[in-house]
Amino acid sequence: MFRDLINKLKLRDRENMDKNKEHVQLNSHNLKKILGGSEDVIFRCIYVGENVPVQLIFIDGLIDNSLISNFILKPLEEQMEFKRAKTEAEIIKGLDKGTVYYSSQKKQRDISEVLDDVLSGSIALVFDASHIAFTFEVKGFEKRSITEPSGENIIKGAKDAFVETLRVNTATIRRKIKSPNLRIEKITLGEQTSTSVGIIYIDNLTNRNMVSEVKKRLKNIEVDGVLTTAFVEEYIIDKKHTVFPQVLYTERPDKFCSNIIEGRIGLVIDGISLGLIVPAVFLQFLQAPEDYSQNFIISSIIRFLRFILVVVTLYLPGFYVAITSFHHDLIPTELAISIDFSKAGVPFPSFVEIIIMLIAFEVLVEAGLRLPQNIGQAVSIVGAVIVGQAAVSAKLVSPAVVIAVAVTAISSFAIPNQDFSNALRLWRFILVILSSIAGLFGLSMGGLILLYHLCTINILGVPYLSPFVATNGEREEDALFRFPISMQKNRPINLKTTNKKRRG
Template structure:
């Protein structure tokens, strides 16, 4: 895919602006073309109209965005050859341009709309008098930050590179992982005013055609003024936007995207953001980390099991404490019950209000730690939690056991690899606490049953959210709660089709050396 020159991009998000008419073709009169373009870019001081006279006294103009074009290359490889008097044009202007301009990426365009589009994406447009076409020169040089390790997806073992805000660079990072011509990319433009480039990426022969068509249809239905981040797209294409559970993975890691593409999934890249969307997903894939596949399978399995345990702790621990302390004291050992009663003797609030105060305070400290500068964010969140927790206990507002419960719950929530999934569990923690305070353990069971029913009803682009547990697919349990060794995972996960079932040859189990 060529992101620099798009012959007919699929534009979504409203009609073309009134000033740019699709049928307006370029005139052979340079002044008329400049008048049309100057009226479109009226009062835009960053749009440069560089007029000059070529060999044989032919008038020409270069149009580009100041700061978006490599001016050094423009000077050396465009202006210098065109202004040279040593080599006058002995042939047609079109042939002379092709001969003089040693630019790797150049394209002939014939409409005002194409000129505007190329200027806005960072290309330089060359207009020549007496010529009924223009030349789009691929000299874009947008500033971008260097490739760094993603701050929110750190690993002990694995690649340290992450996506940035440049779509072409992000695509190159994926191609660096998957070196095959079967890796396909499709381009479209969404947003009436932002004209944001969107790339659909998949591996031909692994991604099922029905899934691809569904992704295209959902993206084509989007009609927005702007797309500034992939979150706009995610919210508009997911199956159930009212569910707290994410049905699309967003990641900054190229290795995560590559691994999902190799399993037959589809990635959606959005220009201007480092977060790439992956569809379809399941509940279990949102609890898996890329590092699970880089370590030995025994260690990865143990960590996954620990992750599931702490997921339940994050969701249910405060609720269980409230239910047991309020309604089911007989379940607590006598010594522990006496200790809890002594700690709560001076607390004026019931267990539910006590937990609610501490949970809200913890969430506020967590959010403050994220928003503050990195140098002081972690210090404020940790010191604030210690100071507020100790002060609240001494003031008799909350009990020490409740501080322990909330702190353990907070630590457990950090075990979830993806922030979106962890946020869903944090949101559900509050209704579970309310059910526990009103109905005890019965309320907790009703809440769990409601969550399971909701999860069973969810789909992610046609794939059951609880797959491979519901419906049960025994062969795919090798990579769900546990992580089987690589020589056992010969087949790809079953998504919406049976494309390219096997991903490796069988019989690769290493044999011990008997010598």
């Protein structure tokens, strides 16, 4: 009750602040007060026509000085209509008529709109007496050029990647999807950062209810800044208490666009060189760009192999603990003798051995990620060999455990998505603990708990295990195996797209 009352009071205060902001007059004096004494904010008074003062406002470093000189200041100085101007009204009339030929020109009466434009890389011409401003987009800040993807490279495919500039990324998407129905809508998030987020979808294809829900969740985000993807992701996902990713990240525009064409919604955040795709389901995290650049038979075999490796990396350590601790009769005699012989002199049970090696593996992986790229891989590989050999020589673990953990680690590297791989790494520990308590029964119960957990996850109304569940018996041509492209007639069933045919 008290919490609801406090929230209402906060909402009322916020509304009053917004109203006061709207009533602030648009003039250079108020703009100076708001922007403060920052060194990079330039206020300059120029005189147009017969000594009519006009305030010039821009941020040094965000603008292209040549654009200002050639396309804004030069026409104001040379055009006859401006030379004869005696009042602000005449200059404003000339700007309204387009005497300054510039593509990105806005007439503003709201001081907040002027501030947003200036802070985004525009120059403002402010007329104090008329309380009117004209803003011209003259962005010219340094930006990274488009390079090859660093983590999602393929041999047969595009070599471009997203960069940190929103407009460059949206232009790249436009180049790949030349559809008049492609919609790119912008929303600003972050009280302090005012970060632009692009919502991208195809109008006559994507489920409208899904688009409306994503917009609603984004508008409800109230944070100081959006500097990483988590500030957006945690507000748009449905199930907060799970380690499994519900948003797909990619640095490849072609992969991003293929998901948009499927009927999903894309998000591009200014300042972040990644594209976000929702809704993301279990199957997407086991797909790789190579699946669609190779022969469908080869791609199907490799994809099926990934599913097998997910089972191996998830269950192998727990299975080893279960059979060596509780179910000796399931092990062939010669293998049992070999395992017992290798454990001679090791003071720890299998459960402790597995936990030690899994933790050592996680430490090596984390160290490899934090070290410089040119030595990180070498340290991970050499460290694993040295640590494993030293542990066996010191009789801390048996060779069989080292082999089991090595197979588990190599299997996890075959998973294309790092977020999904991290979730499996955590559940691997849970299954090992359950196996050490109740053997194969504990392992089976852990598997059922995991399956139940995955079944409870929904993203924007789409089941996480789609298309393996809730398809009403309809066949999916791109699931466990990749069918030939000529046979992929329908878009994903559970996305409930407006246009269900791929070429319809």
